[in-house]
Amino acid sequence: MQQPRVLVTGASSGLGSHLVKYFEGKGHSVFSHLGKSHFDFSDVENIGVFIDEARKFSPNVLINNAAITCPSKELKDYNAEEITRMISVNLTVPILLVHGLFDQLDHVININSMVGLEVKPKRTLYSATKWGLRGFSQSFQEENERIHMLDVFPTNIKTVPEKQNAMDVEFVISKIYDAYLKKEKRLVLDGRK
Numbered sequence: 001m002q003q004p005r006v007l008v009t010g011a012s013s014g015l016g017s018h019l020v021k022y023f024e025g026k027g028h029s030v031f032s033h034l035g036k037s038h039f040d041f042s043d044v045e046n047i048g049v050f051i052d053e054a055r056k057f058s059p060n061v062l063i064n065n066a067a068i069t070c071p072s073k074e075l076k077d078y079n080a081e082e083i084t085r086m087i088s089v090n091l092t093v094p095i096l097l098v099h100g101l102f103d104q105l106d107h108v109i110n111i112n113s114m115v116g117l118e119v120k121p122k123r124t125l126y127s128a129t130k131w132g133l134r135g136f137s138q139s140f141q142e143e144n145e146r147i148h149m150l151d152v153f154p155t156n157i158k159t160v161p162e163k164q165n166a167m168d169v170e171f172v173i174s175k176i177y178d179a180y181l182k183k184e185k186r187l188v189l190d191g192r193k
Contacts, residue, residue: 004029005028006062007032007054007057007062007097008020008031009064009066009097010066010067014157014160015111015157016032016065018169018170019176029057031054031057031059041088041093044088044092044096047096054097055101059105061108061109061180063108064097064098064109068089068090070123074121075124078125087128090132090133091133106147108149109150110150112134112153113154114188116133117188137151152176152189153186157169
Protein backbone atom coordinates (compact mmCIF):
# COMPACT_ATOMS: atom_id res chain seq x y z
CA MET A 1 0.00 0.00 0.00
CA GLN A 2 1.33 3.43 -0.95
CA GLN A 3 2.26 5.73 1.93
CA PRO A 4 0.10 8.85 2.28
CA ARG A 5 1.34 12.06 0.69
CA VAL A 6 1.32 14.78 3.33
CA LEU A 7 1.06 18.56 2.90
CA VAL A 8 2.28 20.51 5.94
CA THR A 9 1.77 24.28 6.18
CA GLY A 10 3.92 26.48 8.39
CA ALA A 11 6.82 24.08 8.01
CA SER A 12 9.71 26.55 7.92
CA SER A 13 10.12 26.47 11.72
CA GLY A 14 8.54 25.44 15.01
CA LEU A 15 6.10 22.56 15.20
CA GLY A 16 5.75 22.43 11.41
CA SER A 17 9.40 21.63 10.79
CA HIS A 18 9.24 18.88 13.42
CA LEU A 19 6.07 17.46 11.83
CA VAL A 20 7.80 17.30 8.44
CA LYS A 21 10.76 15.36 9.87
CA TYR A 22 8.53 13.00 11.85
CA PHE A 23 6.23 12.13 8.93
CA GLU A 24 9.21 11.72 6.58
CA GLY A 25 10.78 9.44 9.19
CA LYS A 26 7.65 7.30 9.03
CA GLY A 27 8.12 6.94 5.26
CA HIS A 28 5.60 9.53 4.09
CA SER A 29 6.23 11.85 1.15
CA VAL A 30 5.90 15.42 2.44
CA PHE A 31 5.24 18.67 0.58
CA SER A 32 5.79 21.77 2.68
CA HIS A 33 6.70 24.75 0.49
CA LEU A 34 7.18 26.09 -3.03
CA GLY A 35 10.92 25.62 -3.20
CA LYS A 36 11.30 28.58 -0.83
CA SER A 37 11.79 28.66 2.91
CA HIS A 38 8.10 29.50 3.36
CA PHE A 39 4.97 30.78 1.64
CA ASP A 40 3.30 33.96 2.89
CA PHE A 41 -0.18 32.79 3.83
CA SER A 42 -1.21 36.31 4.80
CA ASP A 43 -1.50 37.05 1.07
CA VAL A 44 -4.81 35.27 0.49
CA GLU A 45 -4.98 36.60 -3.09
CA ASN A 46 -2.09 34.27 -3.98
CA ILE A 47 -3.28 31.18 -2.12
CA GLY A 48 -4.45 29.80 -5.47
CA VAL A 49 -0.80 29.60 -6.56
CA PHE A 50 0.03 27.47 -3.52
CA ILE A 51 -3.02 25.24 -4.10
CA ASP A 52 -2.05 24.73 -7.77
CA GLU A 53 1.47 23.69 -6.74
CA ALA A 54 0.15 21.45 -3.96
CA ARG A 55 -2.30 19.74 -6.32
CA LYS A 56 0.64 18.59 -8.48
CA PHE A 57 1.92 16.74 -5.41
CA SER A 58 -1.53 15.08 -4.96
CA PRO A 59 -1.64 15.21 -1.15
CA ASN A 60 -4.18 13.04 0.61
CA VAL A 61 -3.26 14.31 4.09
CA LEU A 62 -3.31 18.03 4.90
CA ILE A 63 -1.82 19.35 8.14
CA ASN A 64 -3.05 22.90 8.71
CA ASN A 65 -0.27 24.10 10.99
CA ALA A 66 0.54 27.61 9.70
CA ALA A 67 -0.67 30.26 12.13
CA ILE A 68 0.10 33.61 13.63
CA THR A 69 0.60 32.89 17.30
CA CYS A 70 -1.11 34.87 20.01
CA PRO A 71 0.75 38.13 20.78
CA SER A 72 -1.18 38.45 24.07
CA LYS A 73 -2.65 41.90 23.57
CA GLU A 74 -6.10 43.41 23.82
CA LEU A 75 -8.29 43.80 20.76
CA LYS A 76 -8.13 47.61 20.99
CA ASP A 77 -4.34 47.43 20.45
CA TYR A 78 -4.57 45.79 17.01
CA ASN A 79 -4.80 47.75 13.80
CA ALA A 80 -7.08 46.68 10.94
CA GLU A 81 -4.22 45.14 8.95
CA GLU A 82 -3.17 42.95 11.89
CA ILE A 83 -6.75 41.79 12.41
CA THR A 84 -7.17 40.90 8.74
CA ARG A 85 -3.80 39.16 8.62
CA MET A 86 -4.47 36.93 11.64
CA ILE A 87 -7.92 35.94 10.41
CA SER A 88 -6.48 35.20 6.95
CA VAL A 89 -3.61 33.01 8.13
CA ASN A 90 -5.34 31.25 11.03
CA LEU A 91 -8.80 30.69 9.55
CA THR A 92 -9.30 31.68 5.91
CA VAL A 93 -6.26 29.81 4.55
CA PRO A 94 -7.09 26.44 6.21
CA ILE A 95 -10.63 26.66 4.81
CA LEU A 96 -9.36 27.59 1.32
CA LEU A 97 -6.88 24.68 1.38
CA VAL A 98 -9.56 22.13 2.28
CA HIS A 99 -11.81 23.62 -0.39
CA GLY A 100 -9.09 23.72 -3.06
CA LEU A 101 -7.78 20.21 -2.38
CA PHE A 102 -11.15 18.63 -1.57
CA ASP A 103 -11.08 15.91 -4.23
CA GLN A 104 -7.56 14.75 -3.27
CA LEU A 105 -7.82 14.71 0.52
CA ASP A 106 -8.64 11.78 2.79
CA HIS A 107 -7.50 13.31 6.07
CA VAL A 108 -7.10 16.81 7.54
CA ILE A 109 -5.22 17.55 10.77
CA ASN A 110 -5.93 21.02 12.14
CA ILE A 111 -3.36 22.21 14.66
CA ASN A 112 -5.58 24.35 16.83
CA SER A 113 -4.81 25.60 20.36
CA MET A 114 -6.11 25.24 23.88
CA VAL A 115 -7.44 28.74 23.24
CA GLY A 116 -9.80 27.11 20.74
CA LEU A 117 -11.51 25.52 23.76
CA GLU A 118 -11.03 28.13 26.51
CA VAL A 119 -11.76 31.82 26.93
CA LYS A 120 -8.87 34.00 28.17
CA PRO A 121 -8.14 37.73 28.32
CA LYS A 122 -5.76 39.25 25.76
CA ARG A 123 -6.54 36.42 23.38
CA THR A 124 -9.74 37.74 21.79
CA LEU A 125 -8.62 37.84 18.16
CA TYR A 126 -6.49 34.68 18.34
CA SER A 127 -9.33 32.90 20.12
CA ALA A 128 -11.82 33.99 17.45
CA THR A 129 -9.69 32.38 14.74
CA LYS A 130 -9.19 29.17 16.70
CA TRP A 131 -12.86 28.82 17.68
CA GLY A 132 -13.68 29.49 14.04
CA LEU A 133 -11.31 26.74 12.91
CA ARG A 134 -12.88 24.32 15.38
CA GLY A 135 -16.38 25.23 14.16
CA PHE A 136 -15.34 24.83 10.53
CA SER A 137 -13.77 21.44 11.17
CA GLN A 138 -16.66 20.02 13.17
CA SER A 139 -19.33 21.33 10.80
CA PHE A 140 -17.41 20.14 7.75
CA GLN A 141 -17.16 16.66 9.28
CA GLU A 142 -20.93 16.59 9.65
CA GLU A 143 -21.52 17.37 5.97
CA ASN A 144 -18.69 15.20 4.64
CA GLU A 145 -17.86 11.66 5.70
CA ARG A 146 -15.08 10.93 3.20
CA ILE A 147 -12.46 13.33 4.57
CA HIS A 148 -11.59 12.62 8.18
CA MET A 149 -10.93 15.66 10.40
CA LEU A 150 -8.63 15.61 13.45
CA ASP A 151 -8.52 18.71 15.66
CA VAL A 152 -5.46 19.06 17.91
CA PHE A 153 -5.67 21.38 20.93
CA PRO A 154 -2.21 21.76 22.54
CA THR A 155 -0.81 24.08 25.16
CA ASN A 156 2.76 25.42 24.91
CA ILE A 157 5.15 23.15 22.96
CA LYS A 158 8.95 23.10 23.39
CA THR A 159 9.93 23.62 19.75
CA VAL A 160 13.21 25.33 20.71
CA PRO A 161 15.50 24.39 23.65
CA GLU A 162 15.08 27.71 25.48
CA LYS A 163 11.28 27.45 25.73
CA GLN A 164 10.15 27.04 29.33
CA ASN A 165 7.08 25.31 30.81
CA ALA A 166 6.36 23.51 27.55
CA MET A 167 5.58 19.98 26.39
CA ASP A 168 8.28 17.94 24.67
CA VAL A 169 7.82 18.34 20.91
CA GLU A 170 8.50 14.66 20.14
CA PHE A 171 5.86 13.64 22.68
CA VAL A 172 3.34 15.99 21.05
CA ILE A 173 4.07 14.80 17.53
CA SER A 174 3.89 11.14 18.48
CA LYS A 175 0.47 11.77 20.05
CA ILE A 176 -0.69 13.57 16.90
CA TYR A 177 0.56 10.73 14.71
CA ASP A 178 -1.14 8.07 16.86
CA ALA A 179 -4.42 10.02 16.81
CA TYR A 180 -4.13 10.33 13.02
CA LEU A 181 -3.61 6.58 12.62
CA LYS A 182 -6.56 5.81 14.91
CA LYS A 183 -8.76 8.34 13.05
CA GLU A 184 -9.60 10.19 16.22
CA LYS A 185 -11.57 13.42 15.87
CA ARG A 186 -10.10 15.37 18.79
CA LEU A 187 -6.78 15.40 20.62
CA VAL A 188 -6.37 17.63 23.67
CA LEU A 189 -2.77 17.99 24.88
CA ASP A 190 -2.83 20.02 28.06
CA GLY A 191 0.73 20.19 29.36
CA ARG A 192 -0.01 22.66 32.15
CA LYS A 193 0.93 21.56 35.63
